[in-house]
Amino acid sequence: MEITWFGHSAFRLDFKGTAVLIDPFFTGNPAFVSDRAAAIEGVSHILVTHGHGDHVGDTLGIAAETGATVTTNYDLGMWLVSKGLKNFNPMNTGGTTDLGTFTVTLVRADHSSGDLVDGIPIGLGNPNGVIVKAAGEPTVYHMGDTDVFSDMGLIAELHAPKIAMVPIGDRFTMGAKSAAFAVKRFFQLDAVIPCHYGSFPIVDPTADKFVAEMKGHATRVIVPEKGRRVTV
Template identity: 65%
Template sequence: MRITWLGHSAFRVEFDGHALLIDPFLTGNPGFNGDHAAVTAGISHILITHGHGDHVGDTIAIAKETGATVVTNYELCMWLASQGVAKVDPMNTGGTTDQGGFTVTLVRADHSAGMGEAGVAVPLGFPNGLIVKAKGQPTLYHFGDTDIFSDMGLIAELHQPRIGLVPIGDRFTMGAEVAALAVKRYFDFDAVLPCHYASFPPLAANADAFVTAMQGHKTRVHTPKSGEAVEL
């Protein structure tokens, strides 16, 4: 599995001939310095954790350009369809869908969801984490935006993820030390990649505190620069 961090919480994930984007916030993302065409080349799916602008990002434009299927919660799917996205596959928390070669499961996240229209916040379903499973590949868990919660233990028991994409930026998600506690207490990851940091001034400027909090633990921490790929 090849995972490329695109800044903030955006990732490109490639395995077995599949290419997907998660939370493709590219335009306006200070952490993204890559080539838009290269990042979106060959993608078949866009997975979205929740309905905030820094996670929905460029979904509408990318879906129209590529014909990719968007997978997310029902309310956000219906809103995206109203904006001209042709292929949506709506879900809700706890559900699993077969995307042809891999499955996606939506799990709980402790956050909020909604985007402003004409000064009014429009609710767009519940926030989620994403579980991606494919035969012969390590199970991937993108936490979405969340705080720690004890039911992470159930997510670990049910899905046994091996790779974690973990928000560490604080203020809008758990901070570095709490994120490290979540990883160490509830999961048996082979590798984790921190995210949701180093993009906007209110967030943590780097992953140093997370790396320090994870020292001595068997889980390997990868902190690629934006645009760098990690092979797992």
């Protein structure tokens, strides 16, 4: 499997001839420095963890251009359908769907999910993390935006992820210390990839504090260069 980080919480997974985007926040993302056409080339699926603009991002535009199927919680998905989304795979927390070369499971995240309509906040379902499983590939857990919570232990027991994308930027999600605590307390990962940092001034600018907190632990910390694929 190859994983590409596009800054903030946006990722691309490439495996078995399948290309999947997670939280494709490109437009307006100060950390997005990649070529957009290359980033979306061949994409067949988009997974969205929750309804905030920095995670929904360019989902509608990319789906229209590529015909990609969008998987997210039912409420957010139906809101996207009302805005023109054609291919929607509806789910909710705890559910799993088979998408051919992989399955996706939505799991809990401790956060919020919504947008503004005419200046009024609306809820867009519950926030989630996503579990991606493909035969012969490491199980991937994108935590979405979240705090540490004890049921991460159940997620680890049920799904045994080997690669995790973990928010570390603080203020809106876990900071470095909490994120490292979650990884060390609940998971047996081959590698962890920090995210949700280095984009807006209001969140942590680098992964340095997280790397320091993980020092000496067996889990490999991957801090990828934006837009460059890493093999896991």
